[in-house]
Amino acid sequence: MNHRTLLREGRQSLRKRLLTTLLVPLTGLLIFNSLITYFGALIYANHVHDESLLNDTLTLVQMMATESPDGGVSPQAQFLLEYEPGGHNYFSVFSAKRGFIAGNPVLQPPGKLFPDGDDSDQPRLYDVQIEKRALRAASLVMTNTRDPSDQLLVTVAETLRDRHQEARQILFLSIPAQTLLLLVAFVLVWLGVRKGLRQLDPLTMQIASREHDLAPIGDENVPAEILPLTRTIDGLFGRLRGMLALHERFIADAAHQLRTPLAGLSVHAERAQASSDPETIRDALNHIERLIQRANRTSSQLLALTRAQTTEHEAGDTEPLNLATVIPELVGQRVHEALAADVDLGYEGPSGPLWIDGDRHRLQELLDNLIDNGLRYAGRGSMITVSLAQEGNEICLAVEDNGPGVPPAWLERLGERFFRVPGAEEAGSGLGLAIVQRIAEWHDGRARYMTGNEGGLRVEIVFPIMQKP
Template identity: 50%
Template sequence: MRASRPVSLRRRLLTILAVPMVLAWLGSGALIYGLALYYANVNYDRSLIEGAQMLERMTRSGAGREELSPQVRVLIEYDTDNPTYYSVRSLHHGVLASNLDLPLPAALPAAGAAPQLDSIVHDGRELRMASLAIAQHDPADTIVMSIAESLDQRRELAREILIGTSPVVLLLILIVLVLVWFGVSRGLRLLDPLTQQIAQRRARDLSALDQSQVPVEIRPLTRTIDALFVRLRELLDLQERFIADAAHQLRTPLAGLRLQAERALADPRPDSVRDALAHVERLSAGAGRAAGQLLALARAQTSNEDDAATCAVDLARLARSYAGERVPDALAARVDLGYEGPSEGLLVGGDAVMLREALVNLVDNALTYAGANGTATISLQRESSTIVLAVDDSGPGVAEEWWPRLGERFFRPPDSRREGSGLGLAIVRRIAERHHASVAFDRGRDGRGLRVTLRFPAA
């Protein structure tokens, strides 16, 4: 398959300019033809009027009456290519002389008035006719003298003017296009400093571009590039933070695994090996959970509102279903896990996978800190235009002074005696931010334990 031809800005601009210029050339041709025809009509009409007036004078001076002498007929009919037609008509006696039976004008001119112009069609030919009236001794009679000619010569003159001027106009348009081509080529050189600025950057240099050398029209593009640099810098920071977090979280369990392996190798007795394997199992489970939480936090941090699939999620159905899944874990930990709320119908806009991840971490915390014979409760309700999700436990809780720091990565209250990575609530906070929800901490029921409340805008 052939590769598509790369888009040329220079060629595109020339094409965009060429189309209106061709239309302008055609429009100018129509305008030139119209103007040429207009001025041809003006001049030919003037000549026709003068011809009618001359015909009147020559007739009067010839014989003292309104008739045409042979000399006058020769003067009128001398042009055989564009013949002139005439008619001398008495309203009382009819046609006195003519070489074409011209009709009377639509409105008879007044005697002694200036010649009157009319456009007529005679035998399928378009004619332009000038008419004037001459008063007679007999008051009941008037002589109407008409002289006419075809419109063909006028149109031919307009066409000749159009044909003569069109190449000149076309040449001017071509010259303008060539000048535009060179102007665009020269103007595109203004992008060279920007190209050099980007080419000379180091791989990790994501600072904003220098706008002082960038044309105003290109600055929206450079601002978009700067915004891309910001997002890339955030992703690189997240990547570096993830690597540091992974090293921080996995260093201790990996060291413990190595220590237990060395212990089992040093003391091969079954009881010692069994105890070492139990420690290995516990440490590997903790490492696996820490790795899972690190990945969940990285996914929550890198997810954008526009990147994740957002839809209406029935939070009541999701919470109730998940509470049922965790019942075996709660029984194993001797914790009474319950759900309070409707079975369905509480909709929020968001990502179902991420909302489930938030529930996973909240319930894990509740089961971990509730302790044996404790309680953990998932509650869900609607308050005005918000959906309130709360998970509380009956454990020792967290001192109020540490509540503002809950949700920080790797933060664990100083008096906490349970094992953990300090990532669970950080994941919950990030997912809540992703869904425009607020996170609040309070005492649990009867003033015991910890209550984590998320307020979502209803879908």
């Protein structure tokens, strides 16, 4: 199924999302750039018009000094000063002695008309408002050539219309170019995204070509942005390989362990069918019952071993457990069974709490296998002691019996699957201590096997201690 078919089904498109994610900022960038262009053009237009306004003021001052010594302005000059195609410009002339002389009497700078000590030969610029119109004005104080003791204030002002119009013209001229640049950038981005996504095609084909291959994809020829995804897939493949390996091992173990009891069942069933002797039939049925019990125990232990070999921890699998409370409770559940087997089962431990982060059900299975091992191999009249002790930052759970024990040469192999000490008379599957060891490892602990103080077997499970929650 290709990407076009997926799009028709309403699937989200990574290409569309990338382009949308890029188009929105690019559009915003165009608007922002247009604003910058407009205000930049307005600043430039203000600068040009301010220069022109200063020149007009100086020209008017020179004209009045040479052509109108009395401070008046000719009608022709007045028309030129006030003319504006789309509005109206203003000028005014004030005398320090006579007051208003010509132009618009409202047009005057803020503050004093003739500030003290103002002998500058350059006009000063300021903003003013007349008839609800915003104006830009320039004023200059000159000496009245007809009366040297008198001063004239000459002011020229213009509306801001031309300035904004020029800024808009610059903006309208730049928008097509910016829009074209944006479209070209968008096309380049689209082509880049399309080409970039094509780099995923070999990886897609590589994964699609697999049938039952769960080997890691690896990091070779994988883009850096995709590495987290491929490594997550590799992690998933690894967990699947582990699960499949557990299933295959369970099938192999089940076939290995159940072959003998099933064969025995077949033999004794044939014996019972072929014989008419009640004793022979009863003996065959007794053998069948024992073989069924053995098969049930073996299948239960195989399932327990499979669960114990699962090393992954999920949320909620563990909880704070006080072994000083949990272990005596679990031991107490086996006392009646021990009494029936004529075995003295006891517990020794501290009164204070000993906390671990663990799973109560797995701990019960671990302790049950250790006690079962003692009940099976220590024999009647023996003693089994379960003890707890703190060793630095660790907690040691020990189960010791005073039975015949295990020769030192075989102690290191006690945690192996299906291993049974040569010469052992009691029947067993060889899975009990393997389950114990796997459960200990699941709790980040370890199992130790040694000879007890009275010659029997001592098994120690060491857990990392947990501070009180």
